[in-house]
Amino acid sequence: MLGFLNQGELSLSRRRREQLLFLMDNGIYVVTILLFIAFIFLAPYFFTTRNLVNVLISASLAGIVTAGYTVAILAGQIDTSTQGVLAVATVTTALLFEEVGLSLPLTVILALGAGIAAGLFNGVIVVNGRIVAFVATLATSGVLLAISLFLSGGQTITIAREGLQEVVFIRLFGIPSSVWIMFMCYIVGWVMLTQTKLGAHIYATGADYRAALLSGVPVNRVIRVALVISALTAALTAILVTARAKQSAMFGLAIAGSVDFVTALTAVLLGGFSLFGGVGRIERNLVAVLFLTILGNGLQLMDVATGVILIVRGFALVFAVILSVLRARMT
Amino acid sequence: MSDQVILETVDVDKSFGAVHAVRSVSWKVYRGRVNALVGDNGAGKSTLIKLISGALQPNDGGFRIRGQETRIGGPAGAFGHGIAAVYQDLALVEGRDVVMNMFLGSELTRGPGQIFLDHKGMLQQAHEVLDDIHARIPNVREMVRNLSGGQRQAVAVGRALIRGGEIIIMDEPTAALGVEQTQEVLQLIDTLREQGKTIILISHNIQQVFEIADYISVMFHGELIGTRQRDEATEAEVVAMIMGRRSP
Numbered sequence: 079m080l081g082f083l084n085q086g087e088l089s090l091s092r093r094r095r096e097q098l099l100f101l102m103d104n105g106i107y108v109v110t111i112l113l114f115i116a117f118i119f120l121a122p123y124f125f126t127t128r129n130l131v132n133v134l135i136s137a138s139l140a141g142i143v144t145a146g147y148t149v150a151i152l153a154g155q156i157d158t159s160t161q162g163v164l165a166v167a168t169v170t171t172a173l174l175f176e177e178v179g180l181s182l183p184l185t186v187i188l189a190l191g192a193g194i195a196a197g198l199f200n201g202v203i204v205v206n207g208r209i210v211a212f213v214a215t216l217a218t219s220g221v222l223l224a225i226s227l228f229l230s231g232g233q234t235i236t237i238a239r240e241g242l243q244e245v246v247f248i249r250l251f252g253i254p255s256s257v258w259i260m261f262m263c264y265i266v267g268w269v270m271l272t273q274t275k276l277g278a279h280i281y282a283t284g285a286d287y288r289a290a291l292l293s294g295v296p297v298n299r300v301i302r303v304a305l306v307i308s309a310l311t312a313a314l315t316a317i318l319v320t321a322r323a324k325q326s327a328m329f330g331l332a333i334a335g336s337v338d339f340v341t342a343l344t345a346v347l348l349g350g351f352s353l354f355g356g357v358g359r360i361e362r363n364l365v366a367v368l369f370l371t372i373l374g375n376g377l378q379l380m381d382v383a384t385g386v387i388l389i390v391r392g393f394a395l396v397f398a399v400i401l402s403v404l405r406a407r408m409t
Numbered sequence: 410m411s412d413q414v415i416l417e418t419v420d421v422d423k424s425f426g427a428v429h430a431v432r433s434v435s436w437k438v439y440r441g442r443v444n445a446l447v448g449d450n451g452a453g454k455s456t457l458i459k460l461i462s463g464a465l466q467p468n469d470g471g472f473r474i475r476g477q478e479t480r481i482g483g484p485a486g487a488f489g490h491g492i493a494a495v496y497q498d499l500a501l502v503e504g505r506d507v508v509m510n511m512f513l514g515s516e517l518t519r520g521p522g523q524i525f526l527d528h529k530g531m532l533q534q535a536h537e538v539l540d541d542i543h544a545r546i547p548n549v550r551e552m553v554r555n556l557s558g559g560q561r562q563a564v565a566v567g568r569a570l571i572r573g574g575e576i577i578i579m580d581e582p583t584a585a586l587g588v589e590q591t592q593e594v595l596q597l598i599d600t601l602r603e604q605g606k607t608i609i610l611i612s613h614n615i616q617q618v619f620e621i622a623d624y625i626s627v628m629f630h631g632e633l634i635g636t637r638q639r640d641e642a643t644e645a646e647v648v649a650m651i652m653g654r655r656s657p
Contacts, residue, residue, distance in 0.1 A: 092555065274524050275516045282502050282513050289500040292464065293568070294485045294514030357504050 095408050102405055103350040106362055110369040117376035124379050134253065135322075137371040138260035139315050140341050141364060145263040146311025147342035148363050152271065153304035154284035154355025155204065155211035160339035162222025163196045163309045164327070167316030169226040172235035172326035175242055182241055186317055193313025194306055196222055201302030211305070235326040246321045256318045260364075263311060267360045280304055285356025340395060345370055347398030354406055370394065412623075414476075415440040415607050416461070416492070416576055421470035423456055430456040432631040433470065438576065443598060443608040445622035447615065449651055453631040454611050455497075458578050461609070462494035463487035488515070493574030497581045497611075499565040503554040507546060508535045510553050511568045538567045542600050545593075559590035566597060570606075577601060578609040583617060595621050615644055615651075629653045 117124040143160060150157040171189040174180045180188070196218065203214040237243070248255045271277035282290040283300045291297050319327050349366035351358030370391070377387045416438040423431040431453045438444045448454050459465040461472070463481045472479045474490050481487050487494070501510050508531050517527040517534070535549050544563035546556065553561060562582055569577045579598070583591040598608055598621055612618050618625055619639060626636040627650040634650045 273526055275518055275526060276524070278509060278513070278516055278526060282505065282509075285504045286500075286502045289502050290513065292484055292494070292496060292500040294488060356502070 099405070099408060102401055103359075103362065106348055106350065106365050106369060110365050110372065113369060113372055113376070117372065117379070121376040121379035124376055129375070129379070131252075131254065133368075133371055133375050134257045136375065137368050138254070138256040139319055140345065140371060141260040141367040142256075142263050142311050142315045142318070143339075144342045144345045144363050144367050145260070145267045145360065146308040147339070148267065148346055148349075148351065148358070148360050149271070149280060150211070150304045150308035151343075151346050151351050151353070152284045152355060152358060153280045153301055154287065155215075155301060155304055155308075156343070156353070157200065157215045157305060157308045158212055158339055159196065159200055159215035159219040159222060159309065160312045160342060162219030162226075163193050163312040164316045164319075165226035166196060166222045166229075167193050167313035168320045168326045169230045169235065171242075171317050171320045172237055173229060176235055176237045176239055179239075182245065185242075189317050190310060190313050193309045193311075193316075196313075197306030197309030198302070200305040200309065204305065205298045205301055211301075215305075230326060234328060237320070237324045242321045243324050246318055256322070259314070259318070263314075264360060264364050271360055276300070276303065281356055283355070284352075341367075341370060341391075344391070344395040344398050347402045348394065350405070351402070352405055353399065353402040357405070412439040412442055414438065415474070417473040418457070418461065419471050419473055421457070421460055421467045421472070423460060423465060423467050430631055431460065431467075434628075434631075434633045435470075436626060436633050437636070438607060438609060439624055440607050441602065441605045442623040443602055443610055443621055445610045445612060445618045445625045446628065447612060447618055447625060447647065447651060448628035451630075452628040452651075454628050455580065456631075457628065458494065458580060458609060458611060461487070462492060462578055464494070485514075488572045488574075491573055491575035492578065493569035493572045493576070494578040495562070495565040495569055495580065495582065497584060499561050501553045501561060501565060504552060506552055507539075507549040507556070507564050508532055510564055511535050511538070511571055513568065515572050534571065535567065538570050539563065541604070542566060542570070542597055544597070557590060558586040559593035562586075562590075562594050563597060566601070574606070576607045576609065578611075580611045581613065582610070583612070583614065591617075615647060618647075619644060627651055 123129050147157060147160065167189045170192045171185055174188055175182065175185040200211070200215050200218050203209055203218065204211045207214065246254065246256055250258060271280065279290065279295045279300045282293070282295055283297045287297060316327070345363050345366040346358070347353060348369065349358060349363035351363070373390065373394070374387055377390065414437045418434050418436045420433045420435055421431055422433050434453075434457060436457070446454050446457065456465065460467050461481070463484045463486050472481055479490060481490060481492070502513065505513070512531045512535070517530045519525050519527040519530070532549065539546055539549070542563060544560065544567065546560050546563065553564060556564065566577065582594050582598070586594060595617070598610065601608055610618070610622060622639050624636055625639055625642055625647055627634040627647060629651065630653070634653070637647065
């Protein structure tokens with residue numbers, strides 16, 4: 079049935095190809111709106127202010143991870159260390175704030191620093207070790223998960239001290255701070271990718287490494303920066319998740335969680351990005367994240383079993399990968 | 410030969426393991442001329458131009474550019490010396506538009522810290538450069554993947570010119586092109602020469618070389634067999650040199 083995925087470049091007229099690419103790129107907007115309308119009628123309590131704010135909060139956490147993840151994918155690097163970075167950053171946040179007693183700003187700086195360090199480490203292995211990012215970051219993720227378990231003693235660290243959770247619940251115009259942070263990440267990401275030299279280099283490195291190298295683009299530096307940005311946003315998400323729950327999250331075990339590398343990858347691919355780098359627009363990922371969050375939320379409100387929701391999410395990834403491969407065949 | 414030498418390789422040598430690709434080559438490239446480099450497959454032409462364009466580093470020997478002993482350290486170093494290569498596959502990014510390809514690696518910037526792209530400036534300069542070389546590209550915002558072979562060649566040459574390329578290396582520029590597009594590229598080379606640019610042309614097509622080149626140099630088994638002025642050479646003589654018979 080999927081034999082067409084094994085063919086070479088799809089033979090389509092230029093007009094037909096451009097039409098299909100437009101549909102693949104922008105279909106996510108239409109599908110998300112249709113899903114939203116469908117759940118208004120199908121899912122009880124879906125269209126209430128309280129639920130919609132909850133959707134936004136959930137979307138914000140997955141959205142921040144995805145924003146950074148997008149940069150890595152654009153540079154042609156499939157970063158699978160997200161889970162590990164999340165784990166290390168959540169434990170770092172909880173430990174430093176609760177047990178060491180550091181101030182909030184210092185805790186945040188050090189937790190973000192842990193993310194940056196993980197990203198730099200990924201960069202060294204991928205660039206200097208000349209190892210494919212998918213494999214290198216998978217190994218890193220294992221190491222980071224082990225470090226987080228070691229640091230926490232395998233226990234959840236509960237935060238009793240005041241001052242952390244409150245930051246997450248601050249609202250501006252009725253919208254929680256994490257949602258504003260997500261919007262900021264996307265605005266910064268959009269500006270960086272479309273308006274700066276670094277963005278142009280990230281696109282070029284992902285689209286054609288050799289062409290970029292021969293054009294004088296510092297491809298190794300670009301890959302390092304992309305992996306650091308990916309890890310940095312994962313660390314930022316971990317801080318917010320930890321603050322919201324007032325405890326360190328067990329990211330290594332939370333396979334059903336909505337903040338993970340699989341969600342980020344699904345959102346990135348549904349947003350029209352290529353699995354092979356160099357193609358896509360970051361604003362579409364924001365919509366893809368909303369789509370996935372609305373899907374999970376609506377099904378939950380319809381009392382669909384968690385297992386079934388996970389299966390639906392799994393199929394969303396399969397569909398997204400097929401879309402990505404098709405796109406590559408067409409271009 | 411009264412023309413002025415702009416670039417000279419001095420006993421340049423390059424090996425890949427047991428393969429001796431370029432053997433102590435001393436070659437002169439003349440300013441404002443089309444300098445063709447011909448030879449059979451595996452003769453060492455591509456390796457030599459990669460050494461000149463900084464994509465490879467020699468094991469031995471060096472370069473003299475505008476009379477100065479020079480070390481070419483990487484593609485960026487070559488750009489700094491006014492050398493820009495247009496590779497056989499053109500090294501264009503298919504999924505980016507004409508403007509971004511022309512400025513890739515040498516983007517115009519503005520604003521604090523020069524971090525923002527100067528889209529307007531790049532658009533304007535891209536139009537100017539393409540007009541100068543009489544390139545027929547209707548929309549510079551078109552993705553490169555949608556361009557014809559001749560148009561792609563023009564984009565790659567435009568990029569070389571934007572980098573301030575004074576010495577432009579063209580590796581088999583017409584290899585995969587049809588008749589009409591080949592003529593477009595030959596016209597492009599002619600235009601560049603009229604503008605005073607120095608062209609290093611790698612080609613398998615002897616007739617084409619005789620049509621466009623001013624100097625014809627031949628490599629065989631990694632060695633430079635000899636250089637002929639086009640008007641003083643015959644096709645038969647050059648073919649014989651390609652087969653390894655040294656010029657007198």
